[in-house]
Amino acid sequence: MRHRCLSGEAATAGTASKKRDAQRSKRAILDAALSEFAERGHAGARIDAIAERAGVSKPMLYNYFGDKDELYTAALREAYVQIRAGERELDLAGKAPEAAMRDLVAFTMEHFRSKPWFISMLNTENLLGGQTVRKIKDVGEIQSHLITMLTRILNRGVSQRVFRPGIDPVDLYIMIAALCYFPISNAHTLRAVFRCPVDEPWLNRHREHAVEMVLRYLAP
Amino acid sequence: MRHRCLSGEAATAGTASKKRDAQRSKRAILDAALSEFAERGHAGARIDAIAERAGVSKPMLYNYFGDKDELYTAALREAYVQIRAGERELDLAGKAPEAAMRDLVAFTMEHFRSKPWFISMLNTENLLGGQTVRKIKDVGEIQSHLITMLTRILNRGVSQRVFRPGIDPVDLYIMIAALCYFPISNAHTLRAVFRCPVDEPWLNRHREHAVEMVLRYLAP
Amino acid sequence: MRHRCLSGEAATAGTASKKRDAQRSKRAILDAALSEFAERGHAGARIDAIAERAGVSKPMLYNYFGDKDELYTAALREAYVQIRAGERELDLAGKAPEAAMRDLVAFTMEHFRSKPWFISMLNTENLLGGQTVRKIKDVGEIQSHLITMLTRILNRGVSQRVFRPGIDPVDLYIMIAALCYFPISNAHTLRAVFRCPVDEPWLNRHREHAVEMVLRYLAP
Amino acid sequence: MRHRCLSGEAATAGTASKKRDAQRSKRAILDAALSEFAERGHAGARIDAIAERAGVSKPMLYNYFGDKDELYTAALREAYVQIRAGERELDLAGKAPEAAMRDLVAFTMEHFRSKPWFISMLNTENLLGGQTVRKIKDVGEIQSHLITMLTRILNRGVSQRVFRPGIDPVDLYIMIAALCYFPISNAHTLRAVFRCPVDEPWLNRHREHAVEMVLRYLAP
DNA sequence: TATGAATGAGTATTCATTCAT
DNA sequence: AATGAATGAATACTCATTCAT
Numbered sequence: 001m002r003h004r005c006l007s008g009e010a011a012t013a014g015t016a017s018k019k020r021d022a023q024r025s026k027r028a029i030l031d032a033a034l035s036e037f038a039e040r041g042h043a044g045a046r047i048d049a050i051a052e053r054a055g056v057s058k059p060m061l062y063n064y065f066g067d068k069d070e071l072y073t074a075a076l077r078e079a080y081v082q083i084r085a086g087e088r089e090l091d092l093a094g095k096a097p098e099a100a101m102r103d104l105v106a107f108t109m110e111h112f113r114s115k116p117w118f119i120s121m122l123n124t125e126n127l128l129g130g131q132t133v134r135k136i137k138d139v140g141e142i143q144s145h146l147i148t149m150l151t152r153i154l155n156r157g158v159s160q161r162v163f164r165p166g167i168d169p170v171d172l173y174i175m176i177a178a179l180c181y182f183p184i185s186n187a188h189t190l191r192a193v194f195r196c197p198v199d200e201p202w203l204n205r206h207r208e209h210a211v212e213m214v215l216r217y218l219a220p
Numbered sequence: 221m222r223h224r225c226l227s228g229e230a231a232t233a234g235t236a237s238k239k240r241d242a243q244r245s246k247r248a249i250l251d252a253a254l255s256e257f258a259e260r261g262h263a264g265a266r267i268d269a270i271a272e273r274a275g276v277s278k279p280m281l282y283n284y285f286g287d288k289d290e291l292y293t294a295a296l297r298e299a300y301v302q303i304r305a306g307e308r309e310l311d312l313a314g315k316a317p318e319a320a321m322r323d324l325v326a327f328t329m330e331h332f333r334s335k336p337w338f339i340s341m342l343n344t345e346n347l348l349g350g351q352t353v354r355k356i357k358d359v360g361e362i363q364s365h366l367i368t369m370l371t372r373i374l375n376r377g378v379s380q381r382v383f384r385p386g387i388d389p390v391d392l393y394i395m396i397a398a399l400c401y402f403p404i405s406n407a408h409t410l411r412a413v414f415r416c417p418v419d420e421p422w423l424n425r426h427r428e429h430a431v432e433m434v435l436r437y438l439a440p
Numbered sequence: 441m442r443h444r445c446l447s448g449e450a451a452t453a454g455t456a457s458k459k460r461d462a463q464r465s466k467r468a469i470l471d472a473a474l475s476e477f478a479e480r481g482h483a484g485a486r487i488d489a490i491a492e493r494a495g496v497s498k499p500m501l502y503n504y505f506g507d508k509d510e511l512y513t514a515a516l517r518e519a520y521v522q523i524r525a526g527e528r529e530l531d532l533a534g535k536a537p538e539a540a541m542r543d544l545v546a547f548t549m550e551h552f553r554s555k556p557w558f559i560s561m562l563n564t565e566n567l568l569g570g571q572t573v574r575k576i577k578d579v580g581e582i583q584s585h586l587i588t589m590l591t592r593i594l595n596r597g598v599s600q601r602v603f604r605p606g607i608d609p610v611d612l613y614i615m616i617a618a619l620c621y622f623p624i625s626n627a628h629t630l631r632a633v634f635r636c637p638v639d640e641p642w643l644n645r646h647r648e649h650a651v652e653m654v655l656r657y658l659a660p
Numbered sequence: 661m662r663h664r665c666l667s668g669e670a671a672t673a674g675t676a677s678k679k680r681d682a683q684r685s686k687r688a689i690l691d692a693a694l695s696e697f698a699e700r701g702h703a704g705a706r707i708d709a710i711a712e713r714a715g716v717s718k719p720m721l722y723n724y725f726g727d728k729d730e731l732y733t734a735a736l737r738e739a740y741v742q743i744r745a746g747e748r749e750l751d752l753a754g755k756a757p758e759a760a761m762r763d764l765v766a767f768t769m770e771h772f773r774s775k776p777w778f779i780s781m782l783n784t785e786n787l788l789g790g791q792t793v794r795k796i797k798d799v800g801e802i803q804s805h806l807i808t809m810l811t812r813i814l815n816r817g818v819s820q821r822v823f824r825p826g827i828d829p830v831d832l833y834i835m836i837a838a839l840c841y842f843p844i845s846n847a848h849t850l851r852a853v854f855r856c857p858v859d860e861p862w863l864n865r866h867r868e869h870a871v872e873m874v875l876r877y878l879a880p
Numbered sequence: 881t882a883t884g885a886a887t888g889a890g891t892a893t894t895c896a897t898t899c900a901t
Numbered sequence: 902a903a904t905g906a907a908t909g910a911a912t913a914c915t916c917a918t919t920c921a922t
Binding site: 486487488498499502507508 | 912913914
């Protein structure tokens, strides 16, 4: 009754459709796991719910991913993989240093905002003491593209005398991430405690403050 | 019907020791709950563990706090109460504006670092969509002392021509909180992804960057 | 509705009845486990079935015995404890050597026959490679009483010139156990393959053969 | 409807390889099932494990053997078939009665020792109450060869005045089987409880005791 | 006030079995 | 003849919560 091979596809190759189904099932499980773990945390997530969201049976989920922890690991890795993919699309190489910096802040905030599972997964993982992220071997390489780009922009900015020298790109990225992360991660408590609306206009205003803060910090 | 708690503290001498014990039990449960919820999140926390940490029986815990959600609410409230108590100690009134700002950043970071349950509880609550914090009536008052102080400092700074005008104290506090929150909240993932040590020296360095960022942002 | 404190007892002591219930629950679980494991083997036994047979809830069972393996271990140990208790009642000390030997064979066969869980537990444990019996610390002491008795009877028989010397008591006991064990352990297959009835008269006849075999073996 | 098996072996040359493969698959499944059921018992055996051991897919296994119980039945039958094949090799006809008896004990013990799946299958089947062995039609014939031989030896021994008359061959075989079965079937618990090594030398010694016991029992 | 004993309702995980190709 | 993909129905185990004393 369920997952009837959603539409079209029309059986172009005999083996392709079979193989594609397995692939599709794994993808569906991963997406469902990402949502469920992000929404409810590690202990709060339910395997039943993930299977149902994915439209597959629990045994299949176990067959592909092992157990809850391994599925959580895969979901966390997926969160990093997806932000890396997003970053690759961002092309700062050709832009003026200050504009590039503005775009990086905007992208970061927009990513955090539009993919709420990313922040949720990071919070969940940090609550668990980072025991899982340590097991993901290539997690360090994932952000390297961003840092490389950031280094180039900083260098260009310095040689064009619009940025001061001596700024560490990782330090800078942490500053930017911090400014973008906090108001989204803590939106609910900010609303309750400070009566901030934390809606689109408010976040846009916050983004402009963040951009100004970064640029003033980088100014010679 | 149950746990009428805070009323009638002024008991006669004869029942005083009982009252004292009751108070002590409640305190112990609250502290234990704060630790457990902060360490394991809402779904991950175990009532058994809280009772054992507190050294009381489970029926007693239920008698005082109702159920898990009510206990969680009490623990979240307690996190805010304790942070408020900490903030009272901070006295920025007599300091020069720039020094006061430096001290506020330092205090905020130190606060987050030394009371890890605070950040954990905020993350946990935001993961749950803020449904609990909204029920805590006086949560808005909690930060008012800080905002009042911050307003005074900003005004003083403006009149002394060391700060530019037009800075909203809440916006500024969110910036400061963001810079202090992120590296502590995300210490585990930062270690794994960016190889940051996130130890005392690293955090001290980060604090100096944050102070400089804030002061440059405020500069006329 | 269930286990309403089976009958009588009439609350003689205020604390005794409370304590006795816990004791009774543990006993009931152990008895039920012994039956279930003996009837269905380790993998075939169902925790649900044990809890139901015992008239207790599963959480209670887990509370008292840990998990399935620990419960199985306790049941296996109990099987040995009960056969030891049976052996203690047997008093061979005062009997003539040949009569004592006859009684020992009769007791052994009767024990195996009337407590079918004993043979079933041993078979189950040997199927599992003895991994559990090795963990029971005092299992060696359990049979020591029997071996001591057997040694005395052998010695007495030798000095009375009715038994030959040089018989090892453990070897002898293994022979006796073997003769008593096999027709009961393998009753079902013997019925099917050799058309033996394996009923009371048949077993009695078999017992007489076994007694004769042992006595001829011991004869000088 | 399914698994019509043994029929029509005399196929044409064209389909011979297919038939051969089918036969090979069935053989492999049966061997795997025998090992798995013997090692883990009925409930403990896993269909997945059997298919993997046999190197075939599960649907093929189901196609050939129906379901787990039917496969178990086939495996139990196979255990009897294989032991029967072994017994055919034994030729006691030409030996002196006492030597023949000694050889029978030795053969029986060696048989149990070298084909551990036989004892395991018998124990497993008896644990299940013999419900399966009853369904195997020709199981009675299996041991007939042995009993026939035993009858001849007993008769010869009686006429040569080395054995006493009146011994039932089935009774005698059960005695012999008992003495050989027990120390192998219960090797693990004997090691743990009585500290018997139950290794080659120990079993050889035990065999000699058994031979002596049988011969003394048969002596006129 | 205080708690040892007890459990209903989940929750992760497994396993025999079948379907589509 | 053969199998990769899939699942319904258990099965071991847990957890918030309550009862009896």
